[in-house]
Amino acid sequence: MTAVVTGVRAAVWAALGTVRDPELDEPLTDLGFVARCEVSAAGRAVVRLRLPTYFCAPNFAFLMVADAYDAVAGVPGLTGLDIRLDDHFASDVINRGVAARQGFVASFDGEAVDELDTLRFDFVRKAVLAGTDRVCRSLGRDPASLTLGDVPPSPDLDRLRARRRELGLPAEDGDPLLLDPATGTTPADAKRYLAFARLTRTSMEANSGVCRGMLRARYSLGAEEEGTG
Secondary structure, eight states: OOHHHHHHHHHHHHHHTTOEETTTTEEHHHHTOEEEEEEOTTSEEEEEEOOSSTTOOHHHHHHHHHHHHHHHHTSTTOSEEEEEEOSOTTHHHHHHHHHTTOOHHHHTTTTOOSOSHHHHHHHHHHHHHHHHHHHHTTTOSOOTTOBGGGSOOOHHHHHHHHHHHHTTOOOSTTSBSOOOTTTSSOOSOHHHHHHHHHHHHHHHHHHHHHHHHHHHHHHTOOGGGTTOO
16 A cells, blocks of 8 residues: 555545544544445545444434545545445445435435434534533533633533534633523523533433444454444
8 A cells, every 4th residue: 555545545534533423423433333444546435334233223324424425525635435334224225325415305215304404403412412511520610600711621622612613603712611502592590401411411422332332242343443444
């Protein structure tokens, strides 16, 4: 593998790392959902994705495959792109639809009635709640009157800012730390809001653990094999 191909392959892997499981808010690369990532000497990328079960929800699966296609398609130096989801009951429909750049409704003609924008934003709202709890639980003081600028810098804070921006919510230093992602306003009952944020985070983390375990069992993976591509 030449240095150029190695560099393009690294860029493809990095692009896949920007794609998240919408429900878990974690990169596909960290979750082990990328089974194969190769770039030929001619510059053609081949990516194979996998999921924990054969019957993972097709709308979630479609979002991930479509997002992966969009992310990798933007990598400079590629001459072609072949991204597919393997071992899923709807993989043929999803792969054809994504390759043809069709939406979810057109891909699942007669079965789907809405595109996935609303679903995507619902998951980002949950990610904001979970991210708020991650940031607040390490503060050691009441967060109700704090701004984002009052919080020490951390990857969790950066992640929270990014998710808020995805929703069009304020995410600068002077903006309130506690912000209801559904309304864009400061919650009237901070204690109740934080309890819900904590519940959201623990639920997402529990689901993440289940998914990782099921993926390892399905593909007989060791923990060291996750996220290696």
